[in-house]
Amino acid sequence: SKINIGIIGKPNSGKSTLFNTLLGENISPVGDEYGLTKTLYKNKFNHKDHEFIIFDTPGLRRKSRISEKDELIRNLEVIKILKNVEIILLLIDSLEGITKQDFRLADLVINKNKIIFFIFNKIDTIDDKRKFRTQLKKFLKNNYSKHNLINIDFISAKNKFRIDNVLSEVVLKKKLLSIKIPKHKLNKYLDYLNKKDTFPKIKKREIRPKYIVQTNHKIPTFKIFINTQTKAPQIFERYFDNAFRSYFKLNGIPLIYDFQKSKNPYIR
DSSP states (O other), X not given: OEEEEEEEEOTTXXXXXXXXXXXXXXXXXXXXXXXXXXXXXXXXXXXXXXXXXXXXXXXXXXXXXXXXXXXXXXXXXXXXXXXXXXXXXXXXXXXXXXXXXXXXXXXXHHHTTOEEEEEEEOGGGOSSHHHHHHHHHHHHHXXXXXXXXXXXXXXXXXXXXXXXXXXXXXXXXXXXXXXXXXXXXXXXXXXXXXXXXXXXXXXXEEOOEEEEEEEETTTTEEEEEESOSSOXXXXXXXXHHHHHHHHHTOTTSOOEEEEEOOSSTTOO
């Protein structure tokens, strides 16, 4: 029932306000002075029979104020958090919008196979909230290749708006991370793909999965044997990931695939 989460974000994104709301106590606000916090601070709170352990970090400065040295320090701070948590909340100011710095942070989290939430704070300051949410989700889907790996929510930490919803989603994703898919369901998935018959082609030859098995449950890991003697092309990896996540409803969590070449590619 313990869930370890870390909150990262630029100054003025509302990170300290969110900490205050979650913990029910005042925490010193994170200022613009970067690099003063050398140690990770840990706090905890309970919510609906779950104990949340939350890791505090210094604010991550805006791009215009980041030097090469600051960038290195910032990455080291994030890496420190990732060693201790399963889930990261990336807090973003809705008025400022998402930035290249946010995407770099997200990539860092995703490459470490952690669950990430894009939390757009100060949603109460947006006039047309529905339009804002719709356009933002469309933008991420069209412009961020890893959109299937992220979770998105819109909150007001100051007004305690949708905080409970975020925590409930965190619990759901944490449970989903331990999913075990039996062989008969994996075989049924392969039958589904074969009936669709929409596999990508390389030099007029379809790349097809022949067999699949789950090999790890800490982070869902799958070994897939394909009908080619060469490495699985990127176009097939993307196709397989999109289809797999859609079929088993596994968006928003890390998945690891181990594509295996076939010694006899002509046998399906």
